[in-house]
Amino acid sequence: MKAGPSPEEIRRHNLGTLLRFVHLRGPASRAVLAESLGLNRSTIMALTADLTAAGLVREELPRSPGRRAGRPSLVVRPESTRVYVLAFDVGVDRLVVARVGLGGTVLARRSTDLPRGDVDPGDLVGALASSARALVRKAGRDAVCVGAALGFPGIVRRADGRIIFGPNIHLHDLDLGTALARRLGLGVPVRVANDADLGALAEHERGTGMGCDNLVYLHGDVGIGGGIIVGGRLLGGEEGFGGEIGHMVVNPNGRACACGARGCLDAEVGEPTLLDYAGRVQAPGQAGREAVRAVVDAADRGDAEAREALHRVGTWLGFAVANLVNIFNPAMVVFGGTLRDVYLGSAAQVRSMVATSALAAPRDRVKLRTAELGDDAPLIGAAEFAFTDLLADPLQVPARLREAEETPVS
């Protein structure tokens, strides 16, 4: 039998919990921290001192002197401009790179258009690395990068972050994380995860799903991705390939999907299908999300063809949601990316299908919501993912980085 946790482990855990609290919930006074974390004030003081020494938080007077009752108590604030991560979102037709500070502040971002179709892995790494370097250069001298993570629209193995398959970006079996980490040379690994999984994480921690431990997130980019959170944890399955809602078959006699099957959700409600139904040809250079929004816009103005297209797509989306509701009994289903627009433009159809196809018991309480973080959900999720190491052991990461700095890189 394993002995209880050592004092060192408890301290590490408490440091992580405190840092995580100010990271997710914003600046807080010691009193609030003590009450929220269930620790006494002297412990809080010691923990804060450690985190301050490591340069992760600072204590200062609250911004507003405000109501003149008594001496204002000090507020523990994350060092959001000095401690940051790099978040990468690889979309089918664009790349976004952001520098995100501790506390979740997007400090700077760059996005680049990506031509659709075959992508050379070397070019992809090069484009991501050069954007990232431009962002790092603009950071202050005393700022330190404590992690990096990347969201990818495809099948990613959780154990090592290896990209197994990208249906809409033609990449196979690629260790993008290691390649990118080497090019960046910042001494931090680049974690890789499925973009919709990251979106689910972001909406769960910072978006509309805050406080909701059972949610399903559906992300539309070109295809459809999904992330499922059960009991506060992201569902992955045996190897982390789980949650691919986009490849749930909703229509066995349906359209061919890039994955090889027929009638996947991806094939029935994805962007090419919607545009096809609406009789639109994507203008060259127009991003997919704009084309989708144009269809919703036209439908709202009374364009019959666009309405019909949304109606058909909404039917399949409704089927999918009904199935998900039956299987997972989520408290919330969140529509992000282009699905936000598709859902709002076809909500009557989607909910009608849910009303007729889902079981009454799980259907009764489920909330259908749009993503509060919009298109940025995967990006914000990547940032949260990148902070994982730091939050698990707050003092170790800065120490390691400092060591690396002192020993010259060969």
Add this chain to the structure above:
Amino acid sequence: MPATPVLELRGVDKSFGPVKVLHDVSFTAHAGEVTALVGDNGAGKTTLVKGIGGVHAFDRGVYRFDGRPVRPRSPRDAAALGIEIVHQDLALCENLDIVENMFLGRERSHGIALDEAAMEEAAAATLSRLSVRTVGSVRRRVSELSGGQRQTVAIARAALWDSRLVVLDEPSAALGVAQTQQVLELVRRLADRGLAVVLISHNMNDVFAVSDRVAALYLGRTVAQVRTADVTHRQVVELITSGRSGDLGPRA
């Protein structure tokens, strides 16, 4: 679901002279929920809302707020109870800025001078609580804002006070798609923050996108009040146009 609805109307009648506009209307709105009020033009939606907001009194019937019988005689009475109505024309002063509009008629002061700092802080806090990031500075004049931004300000004003019930009359009429979506999401967040929200809309997608319940009026009568999760588009449209749909609607 809380046992007591925030708003409960039962057997409400209202006539203007010989014209009977509302006949035995029942309607409830629960905290944390968006209740969509649908019906054709002339079904009595506006009259119902005006009655709720104290613009005119109902002739007969039960009006309970938080379980207590009430009888608001003016919009002021209604506001004192925690009822805010956002009319279609918004009622904003274009020459004033966002903060000034949000506090109009209920300004905070410090002696005889206005306490601008406190009002600005409270307005900014309300907007950020509702995740409104689209209006720019809170000191922008309303005349500089777009239609959707104005709608946002009008709704946020209703949420600034300790309101319990917010009624929105066609908030997305005359807005573009992107702005409509923002307004719908704002409507949803109001309810998620525990307010009871009543949404009047003609757009079925809007109704289904944000509502938890749908109440349908037909020729001055409530023909159904059902959970949105239990009905289909076709059923709601039938209720609006013919007053009944299968099992739903009054038995003949």
Add this chain to the structure above:
Amino acid sequence: MSTDLPKSEKPAVKFAAGDFAGDRPPGDMRSAALDAWQRVRSGDLGATPAILGLLGLIVLFTALRPETFLSKGNIANLFTQALPITILAMGLVFVLLLGEIDLSAGVASGVCAAVMAKLLVDAGQPWYVAVLAAVAVGIVIGTALGAFVALVRIPSFVVSLALFLGLQGITLRLIGEGGTVPVRDDVINALANKNMPVGLGWALAAAVIVGYAATEFLRWRGQHARGLAARPIQFVGARVGVVTLAVLGGTYLLSQDRAPGPIVLAGVPWGVLLVAVLLIICTFVLGRTRYGRHVYAVGGNAEAARRAGINVTRIRVSVFMIASTLAAISGIVAASRLSSVATNSGAGNTLLYAVGAAVIGGTSLFGGRGKARDAVLGGLVIAVIDNGLGLLGTKAYLNFLITGVVLLLAASIDATARRRRSEMGR
């Protein structure tokens, strides 16, 4: 990725500058400049046209009459000339803010002055009784006017036109046809004709500057400390700088000996102090009190104000009362300047000059926009035109024509700006 944190309401993602304009750091010079430009583009010109016009006119008349226009005597004369117009205009600003008009304010000032003169001369009352009576008459006129507009709902244009005619009759009755009543009271006459000691003038000027600078900087610091929307400190500094220059310049010019003979005649006229005090009070009332906020609200959208629980009727009546009260004070100052009250006091173009002053200063004829300082700026413009044309010796018909053109110009700027605003809105 477990979340075992207590769930509390709070911030979703915070975005840095650039993502959303609303989250930019307060006091950023570039965005403030952009804001200002945006305002100008959307037709919110503020005091700019009036200040530019004033400077342009001064340069013009100095060039045409270099030896007389900027002479010390003429400057002092110019200031006292502007006094009655400015005070009358300040009252009209309140009425114009509601989008109403008071055509009777000029003759109301005449009636009040006549009442004062009669009490001083015929009844032998002390000056303060006469002044109080004049102000009381002003309040009564304003209440009656406001009641007809707000309660009986007759357009203010019609009610005040009726009063314009009727009140002239009362002045005529009080003073007698073609007559004048001389005002010999020392206190009254001192108002426009006597100056305060030079030292006191400088002391008050210093107090005004220090007070203004302190209010502005304290407000800026408060906003900055609490993270509120604040203009950059450079803007605040520039404003304080301009006001300081104007006050010091004016005081300097008025503190020079302007008497042609050996007797020293110098100092700021008492009437200027009166205008300064009225300006501070009106600015405070309009800008910093609940009442002022409600005046703007009713002027901007009366229906919205009514729904917000503002007593629109009371606000309507009150602005007419304020306008007539200030008209009474204006009448007293005018009587002081001429040392007499005549049957045509406050008649003729007095009112049009005052409306012109307010509009030239930047107050909108359509309601909802305007400030007390507009009256001062516009009053100076009108006085400069009147005074300058007088020095040029132009014919009377030309004076009327030119003043009319200037008023038309100001109203056009106002109307164009208003159109731009409504175009920019959506």
